[in-house]
Amino acid sequence: MGHCSAQFIFLLLLKILQSSAKDELIECVCVGTTEQCSLEERCSGDQCYSSVIVNGDVISFSRGCLKGPEQKRMICSTAPSAKYAMKCCSEPMCNSNASIESLLDLLLPSGVPRTVAGQGGEPLQYRVETLALFVLGPMVVLALLSLLAVLVCRRLHHGRLERLHEFDTEQGAIDGLIASNVGDSTLADLLDHSCTSGSGSGLPFLVQRTVARQISLVECVGKGRYGEVWRGQWQGENVAVKIFSSRDEKSWFRETEIYNTVLLRHENILGFMASDMTSRNSSTQLWLITHYHENGSLYDYLQRVAVEMVDGLHMAASVASGLVHLHTEIFGTEGKPAIAHRDLKSKNILVKKDLRCCIADLGLAVTHSQTDNQLDVGNNPKVGTKRYMAPEVLDESMQTDCFDAYKRVDIWAFGLVLWEIARRTYSNGIVEEYKPPFYDLVPNDPSFEDMRKVVCVEQQRPFIPNRWFSDPTLSALVKLMKECWYQNPSARLTALRIKKTLDKIHNTLEKGKTDC
Missing domain, CATH: 1.10.510.10 (Transferase(Phosphotransferase) domain 1)
Known part of the structure; x- marks a missing residue:
């Protein structure tokens, strides 16, 4: 009888201990969870948590309690994503020191949020320095590159104009240029060399201008609606000079364009040498210089x-x-x-x-x-x-x-x-x-x-x-x-x-x- 009473008392004590352990809850800070939070912004539960949710460019921050093993397991085991992150803890008021920044660090990268909904739901400025770096940085780099490109183009254009000016105005320099580029070469030598230069069927453009300005006109051998054809001489060789009238500039330009076509040279196509727009007798003349054939047309x-x-x-x-x-x-x-x-x-x-x-x-x-x-x-x-x-x-x-x-x-x-x-x-x-x-x-x-x-x-x-x-x-x-x-x-x-x-x-x- 005494043995049975002792066993009954032991079981009763054990049940009381289990009941008290089951009812032992911890107190947590409660913010933003209206269903849980009391007026004192406190709640009781098995665990405390703090969470952050990103919705577009607005971030919502909340803290509260978790009750029951199922809720703890489901919520605390959720991995962070680009829009959601959570921290769980088991000490009383352990979520009181949780900050938005610490939770945002857990988010997977997906851009930079601009405003944050605080405890009262009011938007706050967030990471202005980061925004400036990502938004203004590329614009500054692009502007600098554009400025650099403009400066380089202007420099190249200025250099080209200087070279053309020197070339056109200094006749002595032109003669020297002819001597160095053309020398004592014959027309056949020049044209044979130019066939591999990729410049078309005539001479390289720079040499075209020097040759054109070294030609002396001898006699007019023909006239037509376009202008005149003259027999000219260059370094002792006969050349044909077709002089277009000013109203026929388009024909001169087109013929020059066609003759400078790559691989046009052929024994049964008139041999093109040079084309130039020159000034003679105070008037502009459009010249097309070709091989001379004394038999005529x-x-x-x-x-x-x-x-x-x-x-x-x-x-x-x-x-x-x-x-x-x-x-x-x-x-x-x-x-x-x-x-x-x-x-x-x-x-x-x-x-x-x-x-x-x-x-x-x-x-x-x-x-x-x-x-x-x-x-x-x-x-x-x-x-x-x-x-x-x-x-x-x-x-x-x-x-x-x-x-x-x-x-x-x-x-x-x-x-x-x-x-x-x-x-x-x-x-x-x-x-x-x-x-x-x-x-x-x-x-x-x-x-x-x-x-x-x-x-x-x-x-x-x-x-x-x-x-x-x-x-x-x-x-x-x-x-x-x-x-x-x-x-x-x-x-x-x-x-x-x-x-x-x-x-x-x-x-x-x-x-x-x-x-x-």
Whole structure:
């Protein structure tokens, strides 16, 4: 009986101790948690906590109590994020010293908050120095870099102007520059060297100006709507100087631009040397300096001289070869755009000493590059020569945004040039006098309407003498001409096909001579 009483008393004491331990709570500071906090801003719980919550650029700070193991486990084990952080502690009033800054240090980086909601919910300024560093810093650096770039550009521009001023005003310095850069070189030496310089088909730009100012004009060899052509001399060698009138500045600029195209140099394209805007006799002159060919233009030469069949074929084939080079685009870093002449005629073709020809006068040229599909028609309002205009130009049906259309216009004109050569080519000892295309159908200076009526409405073509059909070579040339004169532009031959056909006609002629 005594043993049972002792055991009952022990169990009763144990239950009382457990009950008292369960009811033992700690006191915490309570701020911002309206459901828990009393008027004295105190609360009781198993643990104390302090937390911070970021909502946009406003931060809310609170302190309070946690009751029950489940609440302690769930809340105190939550890891900090970019918007939320918490600290838990188990000592009475242990959250009284918790600060916003210490909790913000726990947040994961996500930008810099600007204001903080304090205990009364009033916004406070936060980390102004940090804000200034992140916002104003990049702006200051950008401003400094911009200022530096402006200063460098101004310095470079000023230096360039000084060099140009010295170059233009000091004639003695120019002569010295010529002596050092050009020396006793021949034109061939200079041009051969410049082919690898990447500066286009002429001389390097600086040497262009020195050469231009060292040329003495000897005689005027031709005049046209653009100005005059003079024979000049440079270091004892003949050069051609094309002097543009001031109203034709756009043609001068365009021709200079085209001639400076990389990889344009070709034996059947007039050799370009230099271009310069110079002052003579108190007036500005626009000069274009090229190789000089004493035979003059094909137009002039055919009026003076009739040619043998072989020479006539060489003339035609060389013009076709130059046209192939113009029309062909060369791809690569140092490539060449495709070029259409737009004003091909016998006056714009020069005859070399070996009776081969070269194409000149590129002032109306059009360029096209497949790389960027850019069609560059220049800024020259002029059109080609009326007598040589293709039907689609005369009736204004030409597709001006298509580069192939410009090439087909060149082919039409080439057919007319071929006709001019054929008239002045001996066959069985017979030759016709020189006449321009359509000489028997339109006046000497035909109007646009004159040509449109003959070519488009009546669809007439240059007169073919009967005797041409009795000569195999001239007969083949007639067939070739007619394939250049189709009313439908897309039916005309390409320059490459023309060149190959002329080569074939020439080979047949040579083979016939050998067999004889």
